[in-house]
Amino acid sequence: MITVPFLDLRVTDDEERAELIAAVEAVLRHGRIMLGPEVAEIERRVADYIGLKYAAGVGSGTDALLLAFRALGIGPGDEVITTPLSFIATANAIRLNGAMPVFADIDDDLQLDPATIESLITPKTRAIVPVHWSGKVCRMEEIMAIADLRGLLVVEDCSQAFGASRHGHKAGTWGKVGCYSMNSMKAFASLGEAGMILTDDPELRAKIEALRYNGLINREFCHYVSHNGRLDTVQAAMMLKRLDRYERVLAAREETARFYDAHLSDVVRVPRREAGCRDVAYTYQIQTDRRDELQSHLTAQGIETKVQHNPLMPHQPAYQDCRSACPNADRLIKRTLCLPVSEKVTSAQREAVVAALRGFFGR
Numbered sequence: 101m102i103t104v105p106f107l108d109l110r111v112t113d114d115e116e117r118a119e120l121i122a123a124v125e126a127v128l129r130h131g132r133i134m135l136g137p138e139v140a141e142i143e144r145r146v147a148d149y150i151g152l153k154y155a156a157g158v159g160s161g162t163d164a165l166l167l168a169f170r171a172l173g174i175g176p177g178d179e180v181i182t183t184p185l186s187f188i189a190t191a192n193a194i195r196l197n198g199a200m201p202v203f204a205d206i207d208d209d210l211q212l213d214p215a216t217i218e219s220l221i222t223p224k225t226r227a228i229v230p231v232h233w234s235g236k237v238c239r240m241e242e243i244m245a246i247a248d249l250r251g252l253l254v255v256e257d258c259s260q261a262f263g264a265s266r267h268g269h270k271a272g273t274w275g276k277v278g279c280y281s282m283n284s285m286k287a288f289a290s291l292g293e294a295g296m297i298l299t300d301d302p303e304l305r306a307k308i309e310a311l312r313y314n315g316l317i318n319r320e321f322c323h324y325v326s327h328n329g330r331l332d333t334v335q336a337a338m339m340l341k342r343l344d345r346y347e348r349v350l351a352a353r354e355e356t357a358r359f360y361d362a363h364l365s366d367v368v369r370v371p372r373r374e375a376g377c378r379d380v381a382y383t384y385q386i387q388t389d390r391r392d393e394l395q396s397h398l399t400a401q402g403i404e405t406k407v408q409h410n411p412l413m414p415h416q417p418a419y420q421d422c423r424s425a426c427p428n429a430d431r432l433i434k435r436t437l438c439l440p441v442s443e444k445v446t447s448a449q450r451e452a453v454v455a456a457l458r459g460f461f462g463r
């Protein structure tokens with residue numbers, strides 16, 4: 101039986117492993133271990149790739165969000181409207197700054213639904229945080245129109261959508277700031293924990309640079325209360341190698357996603373493709389009324405799948421005091437399932453996924 105893991109974080113390509121080891125060795129030799137030249141280089145390369153002026157490397161995607169909100173002065177008394185469907189770090193970063201998340205609803209593509217935002221806006225609302233869930237950019241034209249009209253900041257959580265674009269604009273370039281997780285499970289993956297904050301605003305960049313290292317200006321004066329959230333140089337060195345390979349990673353993921361599109365759309369709802377949009381296959385979400393039964397069937401066939409992210413953020417025990425209105429998310433979280441789509445999935449493995457899934461539906 102062919103087994104299909106959801107993810108395999110081993111570095112199995114000998115050429116890649118040699119490149120990564122050489123990159124680490126170079127850091128060990130030059131010895132500029134903290135904020136070494138590789139950090140500046142990956143920041144410049146990522147900023148160029150996304151098409152923004154500045155990128156600041158930080159310790160994780162959680163740090164990216166936390167420091168971006170802090171840099172924008174979002175804090176006690178403020179409300180931030182976001183999606184109910186994200187990894188809990190999105191809400192935690194808002195809350196850790198003393199602000200309150202308010203959860204709007206999602207559309208049938210699982211993205212923050214612009215139509216559900218306006219009714220939640222109050223005089224306390226400061227920002228909207230779209231999460232480009234599972235590699236698809238939200239309906240940003242509509243979200244930006246609301247934000248502009250109501251004078252709200254937009255902070256994009258691009259953790260799952262590095263390189264995705266909508267009508268020529270990449271994830272992270274729509275709002276004031278784009279925040280990225282580059283942990284090992286992401287499509288653009290470090291070998292551990294990493295994140296980045298991107299912006300075109302030089303003042304914001306300077307503030308983020310201070311905030312990511314205990315609020316210190318020139319290593320001496322502490323202007324802001326903050327923590328150590330710097331990106332590690334060894335990690336940056338390996339990320340440079342991973343960036344060189346990134347388009348190949350996306351192409352491999354896309355091949356599996358297209359295969360699923362072609363062979364599954366008559367039995368389950370597959371992700372909707374929109375003209376002029378480049379989705380990156382971070383996860384591949386299908387929707388079906390028989391989700392739980394299907395997941396058990398696939399598990400029995402050696403195919404690992406995931407339900408992301410249940411419970412929804414507003415239903416987490418720590419978030420019971422937040423406003424939310426998300427009936428569609430409540431409905432969809434019972435129907436969605438993520439199939440393995442990483443770049444390591446082989447053609448035999450994707451065929452096994454399709455055969456098992458079609459078999460379940462008697463097709």
Ligand SMILES: Cc1ncc(COP(=O)(O)O)c(C=O)c1O
Nearest residue numbers: 160161162187189190259281283
């Ligand atoms: C949408 C989203 N936001 C934030 C995060 C937090 O990133 P990290 O795990 O790097 O702190 C993640 C990933 O785990 C994520 O998927």
